[in-house]
Each structure stands twice: as structure tokens, then as C-alpha cells.
Amino acid sequence: MAAERAGPAKSRAIVIRTVAFGETSSVVTLFARELGKVRTLAKGAWRPKGHFDGGLDLLSTSEVLVLRTASGGLDLLTEACLEHRFRVGTSLAAVSGGMHVAALLDDLTADADPQPELFDAAHATLRDLSGTVMPDDIVAGVVVRAELAILRITGHGPALCECAACGAALPTAGRVAFGMLDGGTLCGRCRQGRRAVISVSPAGLATLRGFASPDRRSIDLPPAVGAEVRAIMNAYLSHLLGRPPVAARWLPHQPAPKAARPRGSRERHAP
Ligand SMILES: [Zn+2]
Structure with a gap:
């Protein structure tokens, strides 16, 4: 209102x-x-x-x-x-995280629409990023946790535990499809013939679920799974915003530039 x-x-x-x-x-x-x-x-x-x-x-x-x-x-x-005051010393990663959070607040909210829970989540994130210089793995985790909280509060949280299209259960083993246009994970039946689908590893999906939980305590995001999670968040936000999230480009764990894909390939792994 x-x-x-x-x-x-x-x-x-x-x-x-x-x-x-x-x-x-x-x-x-x-x-x-x-x-x-x-x-x-x-x-x-x-x-x-x-x-x-x-x-x-x-x-x-x-x-x-x-x-x-x-x-x-x-x-x-x-x-x-x-x-x-937002003070991060010389951490480019933390500056990028703060700028990214500000850009999401700007892009995902309408004028004069109070959302105290969203303010509290953003303010807590800026406090977490500020002060002592943190290792990149911690900055990466703080930012992913903030992204998922902001998306949830603004009604754009991705489905991660069931099929975003039909609500069915997901395969319990192996990689799972994530549909950008459907807003989350897809069951085996719904992934057929869909466009803008990436394939998420079990470790990547478990990490996303963990960071989406409001009870999450650990914020460490190691590079092994961090690059995949960063690639998924970049792709999801790009679809949502209609352009890449500009301030996210200096965040830690950026995936390597994409290799050329075979023509006609509809699904790719992240990263
Ligand atoms: Zn389905």
C-alpha cells in the first residue's frame, strides 16, 4: 500500500x-x-x-x-x-555487494511502497559488509543470502524445493533443471522443450536452499560451489531485470566467460 x-x-x-x-x-x-x-x-x-x-x-x-x-x-x-556509515576499506567485493543490494532495492520496488522487512534485510546486509575487511568467501555468502531474501520479500523468490511450473516433486538424485522463465527448479516432465533452462548440480541446489532459509547461520560460500551459485543468480537476475545486474560484476566467484555452445543446445550447465 x-x-x-x-x-x-x-x-x-x-x-x-x-x-x-x-x-x-x-x-x-x-x-x-x-x-x-x-x-x-x-x-x-x-x-x-x-x-x-x-x-x-x-x-x-x-x-x-x-x-x-x-x-x-x-x-x-x-x-x-x-x-x-558504509565503510569497507579497500574491499572491492564488499563495495560491489553494497552497490548490488542498493541496485536491487531500486529495481525491484515501486515508489512509496513501504516494506519494513525489506529495509531490515538490506540494512543488516550493509552492516555485515561494512567494518572489518572480510574474506571473499564470506562476502559472496552474505550477498547470496541477501539476494535470496530480497527476492523472497519482493515476491520473486525462486522455487527450489518443487517444480516451479506444476508443483510436482523434483528428482531426488542427479542434476536438476532450473527454468529462468518459470522462476525455479523444474520436474523432469516440465523441463521438456522449455527454453532458458540451466542444469544445477546437487551441491549447487543444496547451497541455494541453505542460503534461502531464514535460519541460515553459516555464510561461508567456498569457490568450489560459489561459481555455480553466482552463475545461477546472475542468470536469474538478468531474466528478471531484462539486463545483467551491473553492480554484481565485481562480486567474488564470477564464473569464467562462457565457452561457445553447440548450435541448438537448449540447456547448459551453470557455470
Ligand atoms: Zn513440473
Whole structure:
């Protein structure tokens, strides 16, 4: 449900995009816990002694005050008090993970549609990625866990335990088909003749199921299965978004560039 428009509104918010506007201002896109995605104008954001004091840094979380306009145009951002700054030192993987989470919030949500659970999942991920420099295997796991949580909350979670097309049980042994257009795993009958299908190893599927579970504790994703999982997530998000997830390209465990496939081949392994 869209939040009521017009008037001042306070919320915790993640800065998911910021673009300089004029001499000293910025257009700032926020994903706010109580307001959903809002596009705001922060006047004087770049002045040396402005009101915002670090609260508009990309991927930071701030307590914001937004003056909502009734016209449906840009809202006015009048205060941003920094709560958590995204700091990852020199980890390109962690920066990429943070940018990827912000892009998914932007791409998979409508304006002014509050989703507190989605905010909480994204905020927790940005906190996990921030601070101490983590090994790439941990960054990879944190990101996959976040992707699956974001997809589940926004109604795009892939089927992993039954056939996405007919609901039937999956084969209990061997590789399982994953249909991009159907949104998940496919039974032997439904995979026949379908396009945009990849084949997932038992280890890859078990890993995806584990990371999709809200009770998941371990976040370590070793390269042996990490490259396959990364390839599946890249392919699934590409189908969902209609283009590759740009910020994901520097994440750890990227699959090797595809080898040429035989003509007419409809199914490929991931990676
Ligand atoms: Zn089926």
C-alpha cells in the first residue's frame, strides 16, 4: 500500500542513489523503512557546513526528515542524521555487494511502497559488509543470502524445493533443471522443450536452499560451489531485470566467460 503523501515524514533510510544537482544540491534516492523508495531533493547537500553532515553518503543509513509533495514530484529532504556509515576499506567485493543490494532495492520496488522487512534485510546486509575487511568467501555468502531474501520479500523468490511450473516433486538424485522463465527448479516432465533452462548440480541446489532459509547461520560460500551459485543468480537476475545486474560484476566467484555452445543446445550447465 502506498504511504500517505504530502507533509513531513520521518524515517530511517538507506541512501541508494545520489546524483549532483546544480551547484550545491543533490537528487537523493532513499529506501526508507516507513516510506519505501522516495526520490528527494537535498538542497545545499554539498555546502561545506550543510545540514546533512555525512548523512547522504551512498549506502549509509540515516534518520531522515522528508517533506512530501502532493504533486508526485521530488520530495524535499530537509534532514539526514547519520546512523550507520558504509565503510569497507579497500574491499572491492564488499563495495560491489553494497552497490548490488542498493541496485536491487531500486529495481525491484515501486515508489512509496513501504516494506519494513525489506529495509531490515538490506540494512543488516550493509552492516555485515561494512567494518572489518572480510574474506571473499564470506562476502559472496552474505550477498547470496541477501539476494535470496530480497527476492523472497519482493515476491520473486525462486522455487527450489518443487517444480516451479506444476508443483510436482523434483528428482531426488542427479542434476536438476532450473527454468529462468518459470522462476525455479523444474520436474523432469516440465523441463521438456522449455527454453532458458540451466542444469544445477546437487551441491549447487543444496547451497541455494541453505542460503534461502531464514535460519541460515553459516555464510561461508567456498569457490568450489560459489561459481555455480553466482552463475545461477546472475542468470536469474538478468531474466528478471531484462539486463545483467551491473553492480554484481565485481562480486567474488564470477564464473569464467562462457565457452561457445553447440548450435541448438537448449540447456547448459551453470557455470
Ligand atoms: Zn513440473
